[in-house]
Amino acid sequence: MTSDYDEVTQRYRLQETVGSGGFAKVKLATHILTGEKVAIKIMDKRALGDDLPRVQTEIKAMKELVHQHICTLYEVIETSNKIFMVLEYCPGGELFDYIVAKDRLKEDEARMFFRQIVSAVAYIHHKGYAHRDLKPENLLLDEDQSLKLIDFGLAAKPKGGMKEQLETCCGSPAYAAPELVSGKTYIGSEADIWSMGVLLYALLCGFLPFDDENVAHLYKKIQKGEYEEPRWLTPGSRQLLKQMLQVNPKKRITMKELLKNPWLLQGFDVPIDWESKCEKEQLNADCVTEMAVFNNVSRKEMASKIKKWEYDETTTIYFLLLANKYNGRTLRLPLRT
Numbered sequence: 001m002t003s004d005y006d007e008v009t010q011r012y013r014l015q016e017t018v019g020s021g022g023f024a025k026v027k028l029a030t031h032i033l034t035g036e037k038v039a040i041k042i043m044d045k046r047a048l049g050d051d052l053p054r055v056q057t058e059i060k061a062m063k064e065l066v067h068q069h070i071c072t073l074y075e076v077i078e079t080s081n082k083i084f085m086v087l088e089y090c091p092g093g094e095l096f097d098y099i100v101a102k103d104r105l106k107e108d109e110a111r112m113f114f115r116q117i118v119s120a121v122a123y124i125h126h127k128g129y130a131h132r133d134l135k136p137e138n139l140l141l142d143e144d145q146s147l148k149l150i151d152f153g154l155a156a157k158p159k160g161g162m163k164e165q166l167e168t169c170c171g172s173p174a175y176a177a178p179e180l181v182s183g184k185t186y187i188g189s190e191a192d193i194w195s196m197g198v199l200l201y202a203l204l205c206g207f208l209p210f211d212d213e214n215v216a217h218l219y220k221k222i223q224k225g226e227y228e229e230p231r232w233l234t235p236g237s238r239q240l241l242k243q244m245l246q247v248n249p250k251k252r253i254t255m256k257e258l259l260k261n262p263w264l265l266q267g268f269d270v271p272i273d274w275e276s277k278c279e280k281e282q283l284n285a286d287c288v289t290e291m292a293v294f295n296n297v298s299r300k301e302m303a304s305k306i307k308k309w310e311y312d313e314t315t316t317i318y319f320l321l322l323a324n325k326y327n328g329r330t331l332r333l334p335l336r337t
């Protein structure tokens, strides 16, 4: 009887569990062939029940969303009872813990992180998706202290495009937009802007703009949209928060305006670069060559195999080689003996 773990343990050495949520747990692992570390999200199909479609949604979204500030999906292994998502290794912990440890961030550091968050969300919106669960717990730091957005289980790509109204109420209350908690239909991208406003407030203040143990009272506060402005907030950040935390979504700042907001540009003077640096369309020639030699096939053959994006071992090896190119490490595939 092949166990559900046979295929994954052939290629990965499973290590400690670093996270467990409702119907999933995340284990660290090492990709045996390359020695590279990864994270593997393990879900039991039976336990998923009617949440299974959410996993399909997330996997479909992850295959389209490849970006320097989004945790990369490398591979999906499905067995009779389990689904394994092999994911990018983000050892820097959650942004949430980082803020708590520092009480609150200085404006420059908050801006540096927030620019990365805006970059990731602008890219997702450009691809026609809304994340719908933006919060510090869903932002991990990688080994270079840069942010990676995770958990697209609630991401939506409305069929009719980003203008189509969404109705499912989801995400975490404290970060949810007023129109969402009022049960009205809403535009995903507009709700994401509100959540980013709550995120920016948390970065700059170290606590939430709207908070209450009683969810009904919390909803009331969100719908009122009134929040404290601690005296340490600068005029520029107060102005931006006011534009993002607009109760009326039609009055809320748009992504286009956000990308050129003066507070976000301060000290950088270049617009936020939201384009993906690692799009799948353009393969990295060095990685193709390295893999062609390793597999003893022509570069042309190797390129067309990678371009199928089957999210199998080939995809994993390509992405791991690419990641190493980016952070200057040269990963050499061991020549097959």
Ligand SMILES: COc1cc(O)cc(Nc2ccc(C(=O)Nc3ccccc3)c(OCCC[NH3+])c2)c1
Pocket (backbone or CB within 6 Å): 018, 019, 026, 028, 038, 039, 041, 058, 062, 070, 071, 072, 073, 087, 088, 089, 090, 091, 092, 093, 094, 140, 149, 150, 151, 152, 153
């Ligand atoms: C698209 O990326 C996703 C989607 C998703 O549904 C879940 C996750 N979750 C992840 C991914 C990576 C890690 C991770 O690398 N953690 C880690 C690494 C080294 C040391 C300690 C933790 C992850 O960690 C979960 C616990 C974080 N507090 C979750 C990504």
